[in-house]
Amino acid sequence: MTQPGTAPVLFDRPLLAQRQRRVASAPETFLLERVAEDIADRLAAVNRPFSATADVWTPGAGLKPYLSGRLSQLAHIAAPETADERLPLAAQSLDLVLSALAFQFVNDLPGLLVQIRRALRPDGLLLAAMIGGDTLTELRQSFAAAEAECEGGVSPRVAPLADLRDIGGLLQRAGFALPVTDVDRVVVRYASALGLMQDLRRMGATNSLVERRRTPLRRATLLRMAEIYAERFADPDGRIRATFDIIWISGWAPHESQQKPLKPGSATASLETAVKRVPHSNEGD
Known part of the structure; x- marks a missing residue:
């Protein structure tokens, strides 16, 4: 694990906590509701009970309101309000850890x-x-074009985001067995880019980068961003598209009962043979 204090500090966690507290009474939760429903479905496919469970840093009240029918007890660990990202968890104390829409704001994800x-x-x-x-991606591109045009330079407006392949490698480095990652792409449509930004504020997900520009966003730049967004990313009916990629992560603490990967060279059939056995159809392409 990265030693405390050596990981780059990308996110202003006190500012993030302040913003999430501010919207706690009336948050925008459509993404969280979607993720919670998917977590319930994925847990239903796991044929084993879970007793000692924890929800790590899910915003607001956490996942308990959504999973009470699936998990009788789920401890919610609130996100830290300082740069200290140590978890108050004893070794080998849990058999299930869940988290929804929180890890993208972690400074030291490998350590976590x-x-x-x-x-x-x-x-x-x-x-x-x-x-x-x-x-x-649409908002990033529109902001970059507007700032270059109106202000002669570009500042970080949207946080850097992890790639699917990178996350899979981090799970392996952390010692998880049977790591799996996949992406659920959600495209949400809005009347305008300003409507999207209002939703981001209600999620407590506006810019919390340490290196963000500290001066207020100029109105002219904001309006030009909205114009560029509409020009480049609007559907024929005039509504704009916003992409949200939800990366799913799963991994198991190693146990002797788990399936082991085959040793290199131990396969009894070639990939070419396996491919030839798979019927192919273009129907529906």
Whole structure:
């Protein structure tokens, strides 16, 4: 694990906590509701009970309101309000760790994954969803073009996001067995880019980068951004598109009962043979 204080500090966690507290009474939760429903479905496919469970840093009240029918007890660990990202979890104290829409704001994600791996009992499961990939690519491009045009330069407006392949590598480095990652792409339509930004504020997800520009956003730049967004990313009916890539993460604490990968060279059939056995159809392409 990265030693405390050595990981780059990308996010202003006190500012993020302040913004999330501010919207707690009336948050925009459509993404969280979608993720919570998917977590319930994915847990239903796991044929084993979970007793000692924890929800790590899910915003607001966490996942408990959504999963009470699936998990009788789910401890919610609130996100830290300082740069200290150590988890209050004892070694091998849990058999399930969940998290929804929180890991994208972690400064030391490799270190956090190692902490979770140590907190899981053998054959314990981590199941998490985080924002990543091409999320808000339309907003990034529109802001960059507007700032270059109106202000002669570009400042960081949207946080850097993890790539699917990078996350898979981090799970392996942290010592998880049977790591799996996949992406759920959600495209949401808005009347304008300003409507999208209002939703981001209600999520408490506006710019919390340490290196953000500290001067207020100029109105002219904001309006030009909205114009560029509409020019480049509007559907024929005039509504604009916003992409959210939800990266799903799962991995198990190693246990002797788990399926082991085959040793190199031990396969009894070639890939060419396997491919030839798979019927191919262009129907529906």
